[in-house]
Amino acid sequence: xxxxxxxxxVIGGGATGLGVIWDLALRGIRxxxxxxxxxxxxxxGRFHGLLHSGGRYAVRDPRSAEECIRENRVLRxxxxxxxxxxxxxxxxxxxxxxxxxxxxxxxxxxAGIPVRPVDPAEFLRREPRANPRVATVFxxxxxxIDSFRLAQQLVAGARRLGARILTRHRVVAARxxxxxxxxxxxxxxxxxxxxxxxxxxxAAGPWARRVGHVFGVxxxxxxxxxxxxxxNERLSSAVLNRLIPPDDGDILVPHDVTSILAxxxxxxxxxxxxxxxxxxxxxxxERGEALVPGxxxxxxxxxxxxxRPLFDPEGSPGGMRDERAITRGLSLLDHEExxxxxxxxxxxxxxLTTFRLMAETAVDLALERMGLVAACRTRDTPLPGAxxxxxxxxxxxxxxxxxxxxxxxxxDRLRADPAQGALLCECEQVTVAEIDxxxxxxxxxxxxxxxxxxxxxxCQGTFCAHRLAGRVDAPAEELVEFVTERxxxxxxxxxxxxxxxxxxxxxxxxxxxxxxxxxx
Amino acid sequence: xxxxxxxxxxxxxxxxxxxxxVAERGRRVCLVAEGQGMLPLFAGPLAVWGAGTGIDAMAxxxxxGHPYRVLGAAALRAALAxxxxxxxxxxxxxxxxxxxxxxxxxxxGRRYPCRLLPERMAPPQGPAVLVQLPGFLxxxxxxxxxxxxxxxxxxxxxxxxxxxxxxGWDSDRWARFLDTxxxxxxxxxxxxxxxxxxxxxxxxxxxxxxGHEALGRALEAASGRQVREWMGWPPSPPGARLRRALVxxxxxxxxxxxxxxxxxxxxxxxxxxxxxxxxxPAEGTRGVELRAETVVLATGGLPGGGLVxxxxxxxxxxxxxxxxxxxxxxLRLFGETPFAAAPAFAAGYPIDGRARPVDASGRPLYPNLFxxxxxxxxxxxxxxxxxxxxxxxxxxxxxxxx
Ligand SMILES: Cc1cc2nc3c(=O)[nH]c(=O)nc-3n(C[C@H](O)[C@H](O)[C@H](O)COP(=O)(O)OP(=O)(O)OC[C@H]3O[C@@H](n4cnc5c(N)ncnc54)[C@H](O)[C@@H]3O)c2cc1C
Ligand SMILES: Cc1cc2nc3c(=O)[nH]c(=O)nc-3n(C[C@H](O)[C@H](O)[C@H](O)COP(=O)(O)OP(=O)(O)OC[C@H]3O[C@@H](n4cnc5c(N)ncnc54)[C@H](O)[C@@H]3O)c2cc1C
Numbered sequence: 022x023x024x025x026x027x028x029x030x031v032i033g034g035g036a037t038g039l040g041v042i043w044d045l046a047l048r049g050i051r052x053x054x055x056x057x058x059x060x061x062x063x064x065x066g067r068f069h070g071l072l073h074s075g076g077r078y079a080v081r082d083p084r085s086a087e088e089c090i091r092e093n094r095v096l097r098x099x100x101x102x103x104x105x106x107x108x109x110x111x112x113x114x115x116x117x118x119x120x121x122x123x124x125x126x127x128x129x130x131x132a133g134i135p136v137r138p139v140d141p142a143e144f145l146r147r148e149p150r151a152n153p154r155v156a157t158v159f160x161x162x163x164x165x166i167d168s169f170r171l172a173q174q175l176v177a178g179a180r181r182l183g184a185r186i187l188t189r190h191r192v193v194a195a196r197x198x199x200x201x202x203x204x205x206x207x208x209x210x211x212x213x214x215x216x217x218x219x220x221x222x223x224a225a226g227p228w229a230r231r232v233g234h235v236f237g238v239x240x241x242x243x244x245x246x247x248x249x250x251x252x253n254e255r256l257s258s259a260v261l262n263r264l265i266p267p268d269d270g271d272i273l274v275p276h277d278v279t280s281i282l283a284x285x286x287x288x289x290x291x292x293x294x295x296x297x298x299x300x301x302x303x304x305x306x307e308r309g310e311a312l313v314p315g316x317x318x319x320x321x322x323x324x325x326x327x328x329r330p331l332f333d334p335e336g337s338p339g340g341m342r343d344e345r346a347i348t349r350g351l352s353l354l355d356h357e358e359x360x361x362x363x364x365x366x367x368x369x370x371x372x373l374t375t376f377r378l379m380a381e382t383a384v385d386l387a388l389e390r391m392g393l394v395a396a397c398r399t400r401d402t403p404l405p406g407a408x409x410x411x412x413x414x415x416x417x418x419x420x421x422x423x424x425x426x427x428x429x430x431x432x433d434r435l436r437a438d439p440a441q442g443a444l445l446c447e448c449e450q451v452t453v454a455e456i457d458x459x460x461x462x463x464x465x466x467x468x469x470x471x472x473x474x475x476x477x478x479x480c481q482g483t484f485c486a487h488r489l490a491g492r493v494d495a496p497a498e499e500l501v502e503f504v505t506e507r508x509x510x511x512x513x514x515x516x517x518x519x520x521x522x523x524x525x526x527x528x529x530x531x532x533x534x535x536x537x538x539x540x541x
Numbered sequence: 542x543x544x545x546x547x548x549x550x551x552x553x554x555x556x557x558x559x560x561x562x563v564a565e566r567g568r569r570v571c572l573v574a575e576g577q578g579m580l581p582l583f584a585g586p587l588a589v590w591g592a593g594t595g596i597d598a599m600a601x602x603x604x605x606g607h608p609y610r611v612l613g614a615a616a617l618r619a620a621l622a623x624x625x626x627x628x629x630x631x632x633x634x635x636x637x638x639x640x641x642x643x644x645x646x647x648x649x650g651r652r653y654p655c656r657l658l659p660e661r662m663a664p665p666q667g668p669a670v671l672v673q674l675p676g677f678l679x680x681x682x683x684x685x686x687x688x689x690x691x692x693x694x695x696x697x698x699x700x701x702x703x704x705x706x707x708x709g710w711d712s713d714r715w716a717r718f719l720d721t722x723x724x725x726x727x728x729x730x731x732x733x734x735x736x737x738x739x740x741x742x743x744x745x746x747x748x749x750x751x752g753h754e755a756l757g758r759a760l761e762a763a764s765g766r767q768v769r770e771w772m773g774w775p776p777s778p779p780g781a782r783l784r785r786a787l788v789x790x791x792x793x794x795x796x797x798x799x800x801x802x803x804x805x806x807x808x809x810x811x812x813x814x815x816x817x818x819x820x821x822p823a824e825g826t827r828g829v830e831l832r833a834e835t836v837v838l839a840t841g842g843l844p845g846g847g848l849v850x851x852x853x854x855x856x857x858x859x860x861x862x863x864x865x866x867x868x869x870x871x872l873r874l875f876g877e878t879p880f881a882a883a884p885a886f887a888a889g890y891p892i893d894g895r896a897r898p899v900d901a902s903g904r905p906l907y908p909n910l911f912x913x914x915x916x917x918x919x920x921x922x923x924x925x926x927x928x929x930x931x932x933x934x935x936x937x938x939x940x941x942x943x
Binding site: 298299317438439440442443444445453484487488490491492494497500501504505508512513515516517520521523524525526527528529530531532533534535536537 | 579591649651654675676678679681684702707708709772844849852854870871872874877878879922923924926928
């Protein structure tokens with residue numbers, strides 16, 4: 022790269038960081054993104070999967086509500102198959118506060134969220150499993166969003182325009198001269214490298230405070246863990262929200278062939294604190310009963326938690342406060358102005374729904390600080406794979422949704438060799454062709470899982486993890502690590518049939534991986 | 542009401558072996574089972590003790606509650622000998638050494654230790670040649686050979702254009718194909734000649750279920766080599782073969798086999814007094830009452846469905862309607878990693894020297910109730926590689942008492 026072209030380093034491969042690198046690429050700037058783990062290894066891979074209409078924030082957090090509905094409209098247009106426009110309902114039960122319903126409607130109106138009253142009988146015809154005691158129902162434009170898919174689209178688009186994306190690279194130190202950042206030091210499996218930079222954008226989500234420390238600046242944040250339960254079936258066809266002040270377990274999101282019930286909210290100390298407790302599982306099931314009676318008797322595949330990266334200017338560093346009172350609006354930190362350190366910007370808070378807006382805001386400031394002018398184009402530029410021109414048979418539709426720009430090359434493989442059509446993962450219908458095509462990029466089992474959804478269905482890898490390991494020739498240690506990661510999510514929900522299946526899976530893996538077994 | 546000498550509840554490895562043993566003693570026995578248990582998933586080789594130690598040394602070193610320790614080394618030896626005889630009679634001879642481990646290659650290229658193996662899975666003699674079936678994902682030959690020297694040649698069979706063969710079939714689908722005449726022809730044509738040099742032809746364990754014996758011999762004749770199978774992934778033909786052999790033997794001995802029914806036991810002061818059997822699904826149907834002098838509980842524990850983990854973390858034996866000691870909480874029941882030692886994986890009834898479930902003070906729950914297989918607790922078959930051996934010795938002793 023020539024000495025005159027700007028050198029920008031983006032920290033964090035979640036939705037926000039990837040949004041930043043895509044935004045930069047569209048403005049003609051070839052930047053570098055570093056991510057300590059895999060893409061979406063942080064909160065963006067551990068969230069509820071809801072493309073918010075903004076309804077949830079209509080009363081308490083009008084700014085966030087407005088950001089959500091605006092971005093909801095944009096993403097439906099540009100993100101294509103990562104968004105499934107399932108729609109959503111807010112429902113109030115007879116015991117719920119009618120005053121809240123009124124202020125909610127007013128809030129939605131103020132934020133510009135379209136709300137349509139629905140006859141409860143009509144609603145129950147559409148959602149037969151929902152609570153029959155429902156008194157009031159409104160339809161809103163909620164949708165579900167697949168962040169793994171979104172990440173791949175952003176990466177494909179940015180790379181095509183020359184961006185550099187380095188996974189498994191962690192920022193460990195900063196270089197500064199005369200009150201300006203001039204570079205970062207990153208560590209990977211091979212050692213340390215230095216990346217020169219005129220501008221660094223910190224999009225490290227819940228790790229943003231830690232990254233701030235690397236640069237010697239303090240970013241006050243509150244980390245709030247939220248837990249989810251995944252069911253093995255689609256319990257509703259649209260998103261179901263309770264029409265009450267935001268609380269635990271009050272939203273059910275249909276996600277592909279599963280449903281996700283969430284969330285809880287507990288203050289934690291570290292971004293890595295993502296264990297789900299039994300009490301949280303019990304709480305979610307209990308609250309979920311109000312949305313779908315009998316939900317606690319349904320089959321839960323796994324539990325997982327993510328950590329919200331909330332910016333809290335009033336809080337003491339790491340301090341505790343009712344996190345639901347903190348805005349979900351985005352926060353842009355100009356460290357030149359705040360801390361007297363040039364060349365560093367942090368972008369935190371927000372939602373996955375608003376990642377594009379966060380990116381736009383951060384890049385606008387970065388360019389201004391660097392004295393550059395280029396207009397944002399992400400609002401109107403479809404992501405790669407957003408539109409497929411030719412209609413395909415239904416059974417390939419799922420593969421196409423997942424594959425986006427890779428789809429044609431996978432079709433070619435399938436035509437060339439019938440054995441490529443073998444299903445490596447039956448639950449998620451992932452063919453060998455798809456794995457092989459992906460493995461040309463990364464052969465890590467966990468990358469392939471996120472890219473294809475392999476091993477994330479009802480069997481949780483019991484019948485396909487070994488196939489994946491065999492196909493990419495992953496060492497036994499990697500397979501052990503992989504099933505251990507799957508286990509972490511299953512453990513909190515092991516009862517009934519699911520406990521039985523886990524015991525069977527353990528026996529099979531223990532045999533095939535022997536003697537790792539003797540001293541596990 | 543039906544009167545019998547003995548009822549065995551459960552139709553997995555333990556239930557079938559126990560019923561055979563009871564029937565051999567000339568008693569009228571009925572086996573009732575809801576499903577097929579773990580045999581369709583059973584890999585084939587019989588794991589007795591993963592660590593290489595001989596039986597006496599092993600039994601002496603075990604903790605007091607371990608079923609091997611409770612039943613003793615002599616019982617284990619007798620059970621293994623019994624199983625050898627039984628499988629020979631049934632046409633599926635298991636070979637090997639009770640005192641030392643043999644091994645079988647796993648799909649991930651490890652050696653799984655086992656003491657008795659079906660002949661077709663015995664360790665290969667001399668240099669081997671591995672066969673990769675087209676589209677077969679449950680065992681990649683290049684990986685499996687890591688269990689051997691790692692340098693063995695691999696013969697890659699191609700999928701047929703225009704036919705379904707090899708489009709991602711699992712082991713069961715292959716076995717059903719190879720059980721047919723066109724299937725046998727397909728494989729014999731491809732592995733008849735022009736093979737790289739080697740003494741043993743090593744394939745995944747898919748060489749048929751019903752016709753496995755004849756097909757194996759035909760393949761040995763056509764290729765001029767010994768034919769061996771490595772361990773696969775469920776659905777597992779070697780498990781299906783073993784099930785077929787045991788069911789055949791039980792039927793021949795006059796065991797009354799009732800599949801697809803769920804049993805509940807009712808106990809009284811003198812012991813188990815009745816077995817109520819209802820077809821599954823059970824809701825609302827009236828059951829048949831069985832009366833028997835003795836009952837064997839071979840209901841498979843956690844994986845077999847005999848023991849259920851409740852949402853509060855307690856353990857329930859559905860058949861006896863009895864709670865078992867849990868771990869106080871669900872999270873404590875299971876370990877932090879899948880393979881860690883954890884209460885759930887050793888859950889089941891402690892037994893006495895006659896294989897009777899006992900309470901905390903060591904007294905039998907009922908004088909006429911015996912337990913076998915995973916229904917028995919106090920061992921971790923996965924970590925010890927002992928599941929097959931424990932199923933066998935408990936079934937052997939329970940079947941000798943009931
Ligand atoms: C329980 C829960 C449910 C949620 N549900 C929804 C929802 O339904 N809809 C919605 O819109 N939003 C939801 N959110 C919010 C949304 O998920 C987050 O706001 C969003 O994912 C944050 O993205 P991010 O890219 O800023 O952070 P992250 O996704 O966490 O990305 C930060 C990345 O930075 C990397 N990183 C950290 N330190 C370093 C370093 N030193 N060097 C290199 N890389 C580093 C991390 O590995 C990580 O991948 C939810 C959040 C939670 C916690
Ligand atoms: C997946 C798997 C693979 C294994 N593979 C091997 C191997 O290759 N080699 C080896 O040595 N060991 C293996 N083992 C370990 C060990 O051999 C098995 O645990 C053992 O075979 C279990 O036998 P079982 O008869 O106790 O239980 P199961 O085979 O589970 O049988 C239980 C039976 O009880 C029935 N049942 C339960 N409740 C009722 C009721 N109320 N009424 C009627 N019927 C009821 C079930 O339907 C079933 O028929 C494996 C274990 C597992 C889990």
